[in-house]
Structures are given as structure tokens and as C-alpha cells.
Amino acid sequence: SIWFFVSSLNVLDESKRDRLMNKFFLSQIVDDYIQKAYIQAWLRYPGVHVGQNYLGNIKILPYSISEKDDMLHVKSNISKGDVVTDIYIRPFLFLLRRLEAVEGQDAEIIILPSFGVRSGELTLLSSRNVKPVSGLWRWLLRRCILTGRPENKRDLDD
Structure with a gap:
């Protein structure tokens, strides 16, 4: 809960807000990309993965x-x-x-x-x-x- 309070205050500072938003968007994009890449690799050559x-x-x-x-x-x-x-x-x-x-x-x-x-x-x-x-x-x-x-x-x- 303290982290949330500190992060809420950091949103008021423009540079810290940009860094926080950048971390959030990168984590969303990277997680999705890794998941889709793994699924596509499995679908292309399932015999390799089995x-x-x-x-x-x-x-x-x-x-x-x-x-x-x-x-x-x-x-x-x-x-x-x-x-x-x-x-x-x-x-x-x-x-x-x-x-x-x-x-x-x-x-x-x-x-x-x-x-x-x-x-x-x-x-x-x-x-x-x-x-x-x-x-x-x-x-x-x-x-x-x-x-x-x-x-x-x-x-x-x-």
C-alpha cells in the first residue's frame, strides 16, 4: 500500500509518470509478443516440441x-x-x-x-x-x- 501511495505521487511528476507509463506499456507488449511467438512456434512444428x-x-x-x-x-x-x-x-x-x-x-x-x-x-x-x-x-x-x-x-x- 505504501508503494501504491508513492507511485500515485510519482504520477504528478512528468518525467516519473512517463517512465512509469513506459514500463507498463513495454510489459504489456513484451508479454503478449512472447506468448504469441511461443504459440506460433508450437503450431508450426509440434513434433519438435513434443x-x-x-x-x-x-x-x-x-x-x-x-x-x-x-x-x-x-x-x-x-x-x-x-x-x-x-x-x-x-x-x-x-x-x-x-x-x-x-x-x-x-x-x-x-x-x-x-x-x-x-x-x-x-x-x-x-x-x-x-x-x-x-x-x-x-x-x-x-x-x-x-x-x-x-x-x-x-x-x-x-
């Missing part, structure tokens, strides 16, 4: 440059122009832990492969040598990945 050996016997590839024909894909229908906006991480990781590798095979998965959106479809997961998953598992996976319109961004470096 970790290659998270599932033990199933290798999580960090990203994919081209669509591989021998992989099975879990896809979701989306509206034209929509992008992935967020991922519910804990339920998503819970579902990943339910995947099982085919015995004697090198199992691999790619989360949100880079070939991504095609004609209203979004590829959520690509897998090779992983036992087939149930319809309920696929439905829950679709609920973990949120899509929507991209946010209009303004560059603050102008």
Missing part, C-alpha cells in the same frame, strides 16, 4: 516436406481459409500415448505435416507402422486441434 522419443517405440518426426504415400493420414474437414489456431496440449499428448506400434516395424508419426491444407481438408496426423486407431480416437484428436480464421497481424516494427 520430442522425437516421447512415445518410446514410435518415432515422432519433427516435420515433413512432402506427403509420403505409404503413410496413413488422419484428416479433418475445415472451411476454406481456416488455419490451425490452437492445440489442447494435454488431451493431445494423452491421445498420442494411446498409439501402438506394429511389432517388428519402425513406427513413425508426423504431427500436422507441412503438406497440411488441401481443398478443405487438414491433415492432422500421418503415421507409418502404427496399429489402426478407433473412430473415437480420431474424433477426439479432431477436437484437440482448433481451427479458425487467421488473426490479422500488424507488424510493430513499422
Whole structure:
């Protein structure tokens, strides 16, 4: 309460008021920027953030440059122009832990492969040598990945 009283008096002094306002605005901008940068990094390459050996016997590839024909894909229908906006991480990781590798095979998965959106479809997961998953598992996976319109961004470096 003493700090608040002293800060209230500092507002009367123009130079101290400017410094106090500058600290406030910088903290608001920097916090928001760091949060958005972290979210965007996670959405671009979720396989990197989950970790290659998270599932033990199933290798999580960090990203994919081209669509591989021998992989099975879990896809979701989306509206034209929509992008992935967020991922519910804990339920998503819970579902990943339910995947099982085919015995004697090198199992691999790619989360949100880079070939991504095609004609209203979004590829959520690509897998090779992983036992087939149930319809309920696929439905829950679709609920973990949120899509929507991209946010209009303004560059603050102008």
C-alpha cells in the first residue's frame, strides 16, 4: 500500500509518470509478443516440441516436406481459409500415448505435416507402422486441434 501511495505521487511528476507509463506499456507488449511467438512456434512444428522419443517405440518426426504415400493420414474437414489456431496440449499428448506400434516395424508419426491444407481438408496426423486407431480416437484428436480464421497481424516494427 505504501508503494501504491508513492507511485500515485510519482504520477504528478512528468518525467516519473512517463517512465512509469513506459514500463507498463513495454510489459504489456513484451508479454503478449512472447506468448504469441511461443504459440506460433508450437503450431508450426509440434513434433519438435513434443520430442522425437516421447512415445518410446514410435518415432515422432519433427516435420515433413512432402506427403509420403505409404503413410496413413488422419484428416479433418475445415472451411476454406481456416488455419490451425490452437492445440489442447494435454488431451493431445494423452491421445498420442494411446498409439501402438506394429511389432517388428519402425513406427513413425508426423504431427500436422507441412503438406497440411488441401481443398478443405487438414491433415492432422500421418503415421507409418502404427496399429489402426478407433473412430473415437480420431474424433477426439479432431477436437484437440482448433481451427479458425487467421488473426490479422500488424507488424510493430513499422
